Amino acid sequence: MAQPATTLDATVDNISGRELDAHWMPFTANRAFKADPKIVTGADGMYFRNASGGRVLDGSSGLFTSAAGHCRKEIADAVDRQLRELDYAPSFMRGHPKSFELAKRIAALTPPGINRVFFVNSGSEAVDTAMKICLAYQRARGRGTRTLFVSRERAYHGVNFGGVALSGMQKNREAFGFGLPTVAHMRHTWLAENKFTKGQPEHGAELAEDLERMVALYGADNIAACFVEPIAGSCGVLVPPSGYLERLREICDRHGILLVFDEVICGFGRTGKAFAAQSFGVTPDVMTMAKAITNGAQPMGAVAVRQEVYDTVTESASDGAVEFFHGYTFSAHPAACAASLAALDIYEGEGLFERARAMSARFLDAIFGLADLPVVTDIRGYGLIAGIDFALANRPGLRGNEIQARLFDAGLHVKATGDCAIVAPAFIVEDSHIDEMCSVLRDVLKSY
Numbered sequence: 001m002a003q004p005a006t007t008l009d010a011t012v013d014n015i016s017g018r019e020l021d022a023h024w025m026p027f028t029a030n031r032a033f034k035a036d037p038k039i040v041t042g043a044d045g046m047y048f049r050n051a052s053g054g055r056v057l058d059g060s061s062g063l064f065t066s067a068a069g070h071c072r073k074e075i076a077d078a079v080d081r082q083l084r085e086l087d088y089a090p091s092f093m094r095g096h097p098k099s100f101e102l103a104k105r106i107a108a109l110t111p112p113g114i115n116r117v118f119f120v121n122s123g124s125e126a127v128d129t130a131m132k133i134c135l136a137y138q139r140a141r142g143r144g145t146r147t148l149f150v151s152r153e154r155a156y157h158g159v160n161f162g163g164v165a166l167s168g169m170q171k172n173r174e175a176f177g178f179g180l181p182t183v184a185h186m187r188h189t190w191l192a193e194n195k196f197t198k199g200q201p202e203h204g205a206e207l208a209e210d211l212e213r214m215v216a217l218y219g220a221d222n223i224a225a226c227f228v229e230p231i232a233g234s235c236g237v238l239v240p241p242s243g244y245l246e247r248l249r250e251i252c253d254r255h256g257i258l259l260v261f262d263e264v265i266c267g268f269g270r271t272g273k274a275f276a277a278q279s280f281g282v283t284p285d286v287m288t289m290a291k292a293i294t295n296g297a298q299p300m301g302a303v304a305v306r307q308e309v310y311d312t313v314t315e316s317a318s319d320g321a322v323e324f325f326h327g328y329t330f331s332a333h334p335a336a337c338a339a340s341l342a343a344l345d346i347y348e349g350e351g352l353f354e355r356a357r358a359m360s361a362r363f364l365d366a367i368f369g370l371a372d373l374p375v376v377t378d379i380r381g382y383g384l385i386a387g388i389d390f391a392l393a394n395r396p397g398l399r400g401n402e403i404q405a406r407l408f409d410a411g412l413h414v415k416a417t418g419d420c421a422i423v424a425p426a427f428i429v430e431d432s433h434i435d436e437m438c439s440v441l442r443d444v445l446k447s448y
């Protein structure tokens, strides 16, 4: 039978604007993209392959997903085997072995005491699930008035309505009304006096006292939880000031408020330990995770909680009754569990979290070496993640968007948010990749 006219085949020379029309792309300038598409057709290790077969160095591990590098055979094989053995298991009232095994593996990576894991399919679902867990917990322990969430300006907690309400990025909120009314925002932790700080900044621990002010304003009896990203990632890598997370922990403890770390970017080694909670030595009550949980090879997320949170919710229901009315058709999908187990084997077998820690100084030194460029107004970084701010052009986001497109054309993929490039290579990164990354960055940035 004759093949239909080729559309998006691997040559992609054939791409015309019309063939791209049907896909409304997320967080993308669709008209600009379709006029000048940035297509990747393959990947291996540290590199994507572009539409003309050239190599593009992946400077952001995809979207902070592919921590062990791309197209890991062990993960592909595990998913393949799983799909042939058990392609789907109903997630409600039925179980399959790999979800239990995976929950145990994750609980061994999280800080002691955080040992119950609820599976979802993305970071956004993890955040909204965590919000519901916090409300269910407070209600189950007789504190049903605790319905307010405290989060932070410049936070990114995904795109579902709960997460958008928590988020503190104006563009992610402005088109969607007020969303949940029960959120109050602390100030973000970017301070001019901390500019160009490598690692944790010296100034700003006192900003945690904003939570105490929320208690004074709203009453502790009305506050369910405080949500923060340990390192605020998507808004440009705001590393917590020394002492900041510790103070949040103390204030939460004092007032019976749950502390939630959104570790969707930080989790699975990005900060040099399994989770940022361990890197910064502060243990939350609830943690969200996603992205690198499967090395990006399958959609998956999870919420891990202190056992007391799980026990309180489950023990509050009568015998035989569902305790938590929440879950997804694809929670703990067998293929995602298989991918995650294989990814965790790689992380462990190759010592990749330790490797992320070992490569951090080399990586940060190289990125901070771009500080002399006139267009660079600030750089921040920790572990294997750094944010590079660019001087504003005519309107916010214009220059960041242009720079990420030019970098791609020059052979480097970097995730940009507004006027900030977020560089976060896979943990298999070598010195030569860091040099290549910084050389492309310098070449493009020096023209501004």
Ligand SMILES: Cc1ncc(COP(=O)(O)O)c(C=O)c1O
Residues within 6 Å of the ligand: 122, 123, 124, 125, 127, 156, 157, 158, 159, 229, 233, 234, 262, 263, 264, 265, 290, 291
């Ligand atoms: C901290 C944080 N939370 C939640 C999310 C949302 O994750 P997803 O895009 O998988 O829904 C992200 C995505 O970047 C994130 O960085």
